[in-house]
Amino acid sequence: MVSGTALDQGTSRMTSTTTPSTGSRFIGTSNHGYCQHAQEELKRLFPEIRYTLLIPTEVFLFEVPVSAQEAVELIKQKEPMFLRHIQPVDFAWEGSRSDTDLDNLVQWxxxxxxxxxGEKIAVQVRKEERSQAAYTPFSVxxxxxxxxxxxxGAEPVVKEAERIIxxxxxxxxxxxxxxxxxxNLSDWAGGAIRFHKNEEQISRAQFKLLEAEQRFELDFSSYxxxxxxxxxxxxxxxxxxxxGLRVTAIDPANMHPTLIQHPRLTFLKKNAGDVKLKKDEFDLLVCDMSWDPKQMARLVSDLLYAVKSGGTLIITVKLMHKKPFQTVRELLHMxxxxxxxxxAKQLFHNREELTLYMLKQTDL
Structure with a gap:
């Protein structure tokens, strides 16, 4: 950890608040309502973890009895489903809610x-609504x-940073x-990735697939x-x-009229259980249905014969009963x-759901 100092509120005297060398602190962020699940996953990695809630059900401070590097490596190796973003806490102090805070930050x-x-540095600032500090995130x-x-002589950037403050x-x-x-698990502040909505966009559901492409480091144009x-x-x-893909879309409901005549689209206006497809035809299967997860899993399983060995699956799982860990275990069993x-990850654009990135096993 980087050593830090803190300002005693109401004075100009600096006092040390350095995290002990045997431990490290972070701020963790989940989707609203899923903080408890993120904390539960972290506790499995760090049984002696300690929490302080910052925003109910969403943002929390956590301290673990290992170095920051060790903590980050373990979190990335066994990444929690509901932990959207982490940021290290190298420096913490009682805020004065005045520009003195900015002076102290710059001094630190x-x-x-x-x-x-020439180093590319991104500065990401989050300020809670209840904070009455005179400065704005932009002024920080x-x-x-x-x-x-x-x-x-460093270069402030928004994207493709080498380091983040x-x-x-x-x-x-x-x-x-x-x-x-x-x-940080995400290079967006708090993991809140934003996409621009264009006029031709059919639905905001597209953002979920865009985020999955980035988060899972995929390139759909390669399929x-x-x-x-x-x-x-x-x-x-x-x-x-x-x-640029050829797409076979299945749904008994209507597709958007702008898509119907697309030369690379085959639309089957049927229930998924009623279609017959060629074996080993597709190298990508996607599914985003507001169905009970078990029903969804049965439909996908019944059509797996049409996916090539090694093919990719991106599936949204609705968490209808708020039992996410049990739901994922049951689906994997099915x-x-x-x-x-x-x-498996709850993306920023997920709500009461998870996104699964899966591969069809190679045939023996």
Whole structure:
């Protein structure tokens, strides 16, 4: 951890609040309502973990009895499904809710962190609504960007950063830390990835598939034939068509009229259980249905014969009964050895659901 100092509220005296060398602190973020699940997963990794809730059911401070590097490596190796984002806490102090906080942050950076000329640095600032600090997230970023350019010759960026300076402001506290983008699980502040909605977009459901493509480090344009189960009105189908794939979409409901005549779309206006497909035809299967997860799993299982060995599956699982861990275990049991779970993740654009990234096992 980077050593830190803190300002006694109401004075200008700095006092040490360095995290013990045997431990480290982070701020964790989940989707709203799923904080408890993220904490439960972290406790399995770190039985002696300690929590402090910052925003009910969503954001929390946690301390673990290992170094920051050890903690990050274990979290990435066994990434929790419901932990959307983490940021290290290298520096924390009682906020004055005045510009003194910005002066202290800049001073800490100058004294404890080195930046290289031309190094790309992203500054991500989150401020809780209940905080009454006079400064805005933008003014915090401005203060740090000014330091980066004038003192170090570093380059402030929004994307493709080499390092991230994360700042989190509560009603009473000010937290800051430095990390590599991948060590935060997401290179967006709080993991809140944003996409621009264009006029031609059929539905916001497309954002879920866009986020899955980025989060699972996929490139849909590298696939050729896709099967979209429960496709209507066509948000996911439209994205895959944009990527250049041929898509077979199945749904008894109507697809969006702008898609019907697309030359690379085959639309089967049927229930998925009533269609017959060629064996080993598709290298990608996607499914985003608002159905009971077991019903969804049965439909997908019945059509797995049409997916090539090694083919990719992106499936949304609705968490209707708020038992996510049990739901995932039951689905994996239903799929059996035919599918390999690569990662299960609650994405920012998921709500009461999870997204599964799976591979069809190679035939023996």
């Amino acid at each position: 950076l100058q004294q404890n962190v080195n930046f290289s000329a 970023k401005q203060a740090i960007d000014g330091l980066l350019t004038s003192v170090y 994360s700042v989190y402001v509560t009603a009473t506290k000010f937290y800051a830390g430095i990390s590599r983008p991948k060590d 050729h034939l896709a099967l979209d189960i429960g496709a209507a009105p066509g948000g996911w189908t439209s994205l895959l068509l944009e990527r 799929f059996g050895s035919e599918l390999l779970l690569v990662k």
